Amino acid sequence: MRVTHLSTYHLFGGAAVAANRLHQALSKVGWMYGGVESTMLVGTSNRQEKHRPAPGVTYLANNFLAEQTAFGRFVAERLYFLPYERNRSVRFQFSPAAFGTNIDFHPAIQQADILHLHWINFGFLSLSGLKSLFNLGKPVVWTLHDQWAFTGGCHYSRGCDHFLTHCHQCPYLKKPGEQDLSHQVFDKKEAVFQGANLHFTPPSRWLSDEAIRSKLLRSFPFTIIPYAIDQDTFRPIDRAEANAQLTIPATDRPRILFGSANVTDQRKGFRYFAEALQLLHQQQPDVTPEILVFGKGRSYLFDELPYPIQHLGVLTTQEDIVAAYNAADVLVVPSLEDNLPNTVIESLSCGTPVVGFRTGGIPEMIDHEQNGYLAEIGSAQELADGLAFVLRQQNPDLLRQTARQSAEDRFSEEVVARQHIELYQQLLAG
Numbered sequence: 285m286r287v288t289h290l291s292t293y294h295l296f297g298g299a300a301v302a303a304n305r306l307h308q309a310l311s312k313v314g315w316m317y318g319g320v321e322s323t324m325l326v327g328t329s330n331r332q333e334k335h336r337p338a339p340g341v342t343y344l345a346n347n348f349l350a351e352q353t354a355f356g357r358f359v360a361e362r363l364y365f366l367p368y369e370r371n372r373s374v375r376f377q378f379s380p381a382a383f384g385t386n387i388d389f390h391p392a393i394q395q396a397d398i399l400h401l402h403w404i405n406f407g408f409l410s411l412s413g414l415k416s417l418f419n420l421g422k423p424v425v426w427t428l429h430d431q432w433a434f435t436g437g438c439h440y441s442r443g444c445d446h447f448l449t450h451c452h453q454c455p456y457l458k459k460p461g462e463q464d465l466s467h468q469v470f471d472k473k474e475a476v477f478q479g480a481n482l483h484f485t486p487p488s489r490w491l492s493d494e495a496i497r498s499k500l501l502r503s504f505p506f507t508i509i510p511y512a513i514d515q516d517t518f519r520p521i522d523r524a525e526a527n528a529q530l531t532i533p534a535t536d537r538p539r540i541l542f543g544s545a546n547v548t549d550q551r552k553g554f555r556y557f558a559e560a561l562q563l564l565h566q567q568q569p570d571v572t573p574e575i576l577v578f579g580k581g582r583s584y585l586f587d588e589l590p591y592p593i594q595h596l597g598v599l600t601t602q603e604d605i606v607a608a609y610n611a612a613d614v615l616v617v618p619s620l621e622d623n624l625p626n627t628v629i630e631s632l633s634c635g636t637p638v639v640g641f642r643t644g645g646i647p648e649m650i651d652h653e654q655n656g657y658l659a660e661i662g663s664a665q666e667l668a669d670g671l672a673f674v675l676r677q678q679n680p681d682l683l684r685q686t687a688r689q690s691a692e693d694r695f696s697e698e699v700v701a702r703q704h705i706e707l708y709q710q711l712l713a714g
Contacts, residue, residue, distance in 0.1 A: 285320050285708060288396035290387075292327040292408040294341055297545065298626045299403035299429035300326075302487070302511045304338070306400075306427075309512040309697035310704065311340055317705045325392045327385070327408030328354040342392055344385065344408075357383045357407030367458075368465045373550075374456045378437045380469055384410030388420065398708050401426040405439075411472050418480040423711040425704075427509075428486040430623060434498035436466030436473075440551065440621045447498045473500055483711060485509045485704070487624040488645025507707055510648075511624055512700035515692060517602055518633035520684065521610045529607035532594060537574040538675045541612035541636070543599075543627050548581040553618030553641065558585040559664035560618070560671060565590035568672050578608055609634035614656075614674040618667055622646060632656075632691035635684040639670035649694075655687040 289307050293300035307324040314320025324341045328351065345354040360383045362375065369375055384407060387393055399422050409417075418424060430439040436451025438444075444455055446466075454466035461467075477500060484501060486492040487510045495501045527534050540561075544552040564571060575589060578596040586593055599605045609615065615631040617640035624645040628638050632649070638656035640646045641663075650656040657670030677683050693699070 285314075285318070285398065285705075285712065286396050287320060287322050287398045287400055287708060288392045289322065289324045289400045289402060290327075290404055290409070291324065291402040292404055292406050294324070294326045294338070294343070297403070301626055302429065303402035303427070304341070305512045305514065305697075306700065306704065307340060308338075308514065309701040313698050313701045314705065316698075317702065318709075320705055320708070323392050323396070325387070325390065327404070327406075328358070344387065344390070354385070354407060357385065359407075361405075361407045365465075370456055370458050377439055378454075378456045379405040379432060379439065380437050380465060381405060381409070381411045381414075383407050384413040386413060386416060388416050393417070393420070396422060397712060398422065399424045403429045405432065411469075411476050415476045418476070418482070421481065423708075424480065424482050425707065425711070426482060426484050428484055428491050428495060428623075431491070431494060433473075433484075434495050434500040436468075436470040438466070442551075442621065447500070449499055470500070477501070477504075483507065483707065485707070487511050488648055490643075490645045490648070491623050507703075509703045509707070510695055510700060511626065511629055512697045513626075513629050513633050513691070513695050515633050515696055518606055518609075518630050518691075520635035520688060521606065523610060526607040526610035529603055530596060530611060532576075532596075532611065535574055537572055537592075538613040539576055539611060540573045540671060540675075541576045541578075541608060541615045541631075543577070543608065543615070544579040546581050547577060547579045551619060551621050553620050555585060556618040556641075556662065556664050556667060557616050558589060560616075560667035561589055561591060563665055563668040564671055567668065568676075571672060571675050573613075573671075573675060576608060576612055578605075605630065606634060609636045612636055613680070614639055614671060616640070616667065616671065617646060619643065619646070620661065624649065629691060629695050632687045633695065635688040637674050637683050637687045639667060639674060641667070649690075651686075651690060655683065655690045 291300050291303040307322050310320050310322035326343050328345045345351040364382045432439045435447045438456050451466040451470040452462050453460040482504050484506045492506050492508050575591050575593040578599050580598050609631045615638045622644040628649045631638050641661040642658045643661045650658050652658045657673050659666030659670050
C-alpha cells in the first residue's frame with residue numbers, strides 16, 4: 285500500500301510537524317501491518333528544512349527556480365486577499381486558495397493508492413488543484429488541522445457560526461456582506477467537494493463535531509485519530525541534563541513553561557497567562573516560580589510579570605524542545621481556540637503536566653487533576669488555581685508519571701499509525 289501525504293511545509297508550523305510525525309510513524313511500523321510505503325510531498329521549504337533532508341520526503345520546490353515560483357504563489361495568494369482583509373492582524377488567518385500548483389502528474393501522486401491531505405494552503409494547492417486531485421478517483425484522507433476545509437476561508441472561526449449554513453458577513457473582511465469573499469469561496473468549495481471520495485480524520489472530537497455540523501462536510505465520513513509522537517525522542521530526562529542543553533542555570537524555584545510559534549498571537553492567550561501569574565503572586569506569596577518562554581516574538585507583558593522570566597527564543601532542534609519541557613514543572617496552554625496542540629502532546633510525553641483552558645481539543649488531552657488541570661476558558665483565576673495545584677503537589681513524581689502514561693496510551697507512533705492503516709485498508713477494500 286502506497287500513501288502520499290501532501291503538506292505545504294515539512295517542519296514549519298504545528299500542522300506540518302504533525303504530518304511529518306505521522307509519515308515517520310507509518311514508515312517505522314507499516315511493515316507490521318502488511319507493508320505500508322509512506323511518502324511525503326511538500327510544497328515548499330524554509331532554510332532550516334533544506335539542510336535536514338528526511339527519508340521519504342520529496343520537495344516540490346527542489347531547485348532555485350521552483351522555490352521562487354512557490355514563493356510567487358504565496359505572494360500572489362496574499363496580494364489577492366490584501367484588498368479584502370479587515371486589517372493586518374488577519375492577513376495570514378484567511379486563505380482564499382486562489383493560487384496553487386498542479387501536481388496531478390507528479391510520480392508521488394500517480395503511484396499512490398491513498399492520498400492523504402494535511403495543511404495545503406499558502407499557494408501550495410488551490411481549490412481548482414484540489415478538484416483535480418479528487419477527479420483522479422483515488423481515496424483521499426484529509427487530516428483537519430484547523431477549520432479551513434469547512435469555512436469560507438478562515439482557519440479559525442472565532443465564534444462565528446455562519447459555516448453551519450453558508451458563510452457570509454465574514455468578520456475577517458474589510459467589507460463583510462451577503463455576497464462577500466467568504467460567500468464566494470464557500471460556493472467554490474461546495475463545487476469542489478461535490479462527489480469527492482473523501483474521508484476526514486480530525487485529531488480531536490471538538491474539530492470533528494464542528495466539521496460534522498458544517499454544511500460543507502456533514503455528508504462525509506469522519507474518523508477521529510489523534511496526532512502521533514516519537515516517544516523515544518520526547519521522553520523524561522534528568523533536570524540537570526535539560527538545564528545543560530539549554531545553557532540555563534539550575535534553580536530551586538519551580539519553573540512554568542509557555543511555548544508558542546508566535547508568542548504575540550492573541551489566540552494563544554498569553555495575556556491570560558500574565559494575569560494568572562499576577563493572581564498567583566497575590567494569592568500564593570510563598571510560591572515563587574521562574575517563567576520560561578519559547579517561541580517567536582516578545583510580548584509587552586514580559587516586563588510586567590511578577591516573576592523572573594527567561595526567553596529561550598525559537599527552539600530549532602528537538603533536543604532543545606525536549607530539554608525545555610524537562611526543565612519545567614508545568615506547561616501552561618491558555619489558548620482561546622486550538623485543535624490538538626503539539627505542545628501538549630510533547631509536554632505529556634516528557635512527563636510534564638499541563639494546565640490549559642477547556643477549549644477545542646485540549647479537554648481530550650488533559651485529565652483534570654490527573655495529568656494536569658483544566659480551567660474554564662478565559663478565566664485567569666482558574667488558570668492561577670491550576671498552576672497552584674501543580675506547583676503545590678505533595679507527590680509531583682506521580683503527576684509526571686501519569687502524564688507520561690497518558691501520552692503513551694493515546695499518542696504513541698504504533699497506536700496512531702495502526703488506526704490510520706486500518707482506515708486505509710477499509711477505504712481500499714470498499
